[in-house]
Amino acid sequence: xxxxxxxxxxxxxxxxxxxxxxxxxxxxxxxxxxxxxxxxxxxxxxxxxxxxxxxxxxxxxxxxxxxxxxxxxxxxxxxxxxxxxxxxxxxxxxxxxxxxxxxxxxxxxxxxxxxxxxxxxxxxxxxxxxxxxxxxxxxxxxxxxxxxxxxxxxxxxxxxxxxxxxxxxxxxxxxxxxxxxxxxxxxxxxxxxxxxxxxxxxxxxxxxxxxxxxxxxxxxxxxxxxxxxx
Numbered sequence: 001x002x003x004x005x006x007x008x009x010x011x012x013x014x015x016x017x018x019x020x021x022x023x024x025x026x027x028x029x030x031x032x033x034x035x036x037x038x039x040x041x042x043x044x045x046x047x048x049x050x051x052x053x054x055x056x057x058x059x060x061x062x063x064x065x066x067x068x069x070x071x072x073x074x075x076x077x078x079x080x081x082x083x084x085x086x087x088x089x090x091x092x093x094x095x096x097x098x099x100x101x102x103x104x105x106x107x108x109x110x111x112x113x114x115x116x117x118x119x120x121x122x123x124x125x126x127x128x129x130x131x132x133x134x135x136x137x138x139x140x141x142x143x144x145x146x147x148x149x150x151x152x153x154x155x156x157x158x159x160x161x162x163x164x165x166x167x168x169x170x171x172x173x174x175x176x177x178x179x180x181x182x183x184x185x186x187x188x189x190x191x192x193x194x195x196x197x198x199x200x201x202x203x204x205x206x207x208x209x210x211x212x213x214x215x216x217x218x219x220x221x222x223x224x225x226x227x228x229x230x
Contacts, residue, residue: 011083015060018053018084022198027149029054029198030190032181033158035062036138039102043126043167044140045119045175046108051142054154055106056084057198065103067095069125071112092129099133109167116143117179119171127164136161139171141178148188155182155194 022029035058036042044051052068059066070086078086085103087095099105107129109122130137139159144152159174181191190196216223 007080007083010080014080014084019057022050022053022057023201025151025200026050026144026198027151027153027200028190028196029057029154029156029200030194031058031156031158031197032178032191032194033156035064035158036104036136036161037062039099039133039135040104040161041099041126041130041133041135041137042104042106042140043109043122043137043171044106044142045171046110046113047116047142048113048144048154050144050152050154051108051113052086052106054142054144054156055104055140058156059104061197065098066106067098067103068106069095069108089125092125093132096129096133099129099135105129105133105135109171116145117175119168119175122168122171124164127167130164137164137167138162139167139174141171141174143175143178143182145182147182149200151200153190154198155191156197157181157194 042055044055052070056066056068065085067085067087069089070081072088072090075081075086075088095105107126109124109126110120111123114120126137129135138161141155141157141159143155145155146152155178157174157178159170162170181193185191213223
């Protein structure tokens with residue numbers, strides 16, 4: 001039998017792994033709205049695999065403790081994610097204490113990844129946590145999509161706190177507003193009001209990168225921007 005080792009050393013490695021995946025897998029993470037300061041229950045829609053990582057990264061950038069409710073079967077498969085704050089639905093009372101004492105507690109009220117668009121029926125766990133903890137309940141709109149870059153971009157829109165009974169309507173309105181913003185924006189530009197919080201490593205194929213400039217020079221083509229010295 002393999003004896004379990006002390007696990008604290010795994011935390012920075014796991015956090016680095018999450019951050020590396022975000023920067024390699026996404027062209028960028030763009031945020032609009034004011035993230036909560038201090039303890040809160042975040043209730044996002046759930047359109048992609050990236051969603052928990054996105055909000056955990058934003059919490060880490062603010063030195064904010066974070067907990068993410070995770071499916072019990074998934075957590076059993078990836079138990080080491082508990083070191084980064086993943087918790088099962090059976091930990092509701094502990095999650096309420098965490099929200100009360102200053103953590104972001106992220107609960108996906110749809111309960112599963114759903115197609116992009118209008119949120120599905122919402123479970124009541126996020127509202128219960130907000131009522132029990134006294135922490136604000138904040139809807140969050142998430143969207144991960146391919147636009148002008150070869151890899152997807154992620155967009156996060158924080159909404160104002162609301163009462164539990166208001167959450168379905170407020171989350172739907174926030175998601176619809178975000179979808180409208182993305183539809184109106186140029187594909188090579190973020191929507192108005194969104195700030196880049198994570199810059200990915202991938203470049204768009206139409207960008208004038210160093211390899212492009214070198215190939216242009218080696219082939220004897222003119223430099224349209226004057227960026228390469230003779």
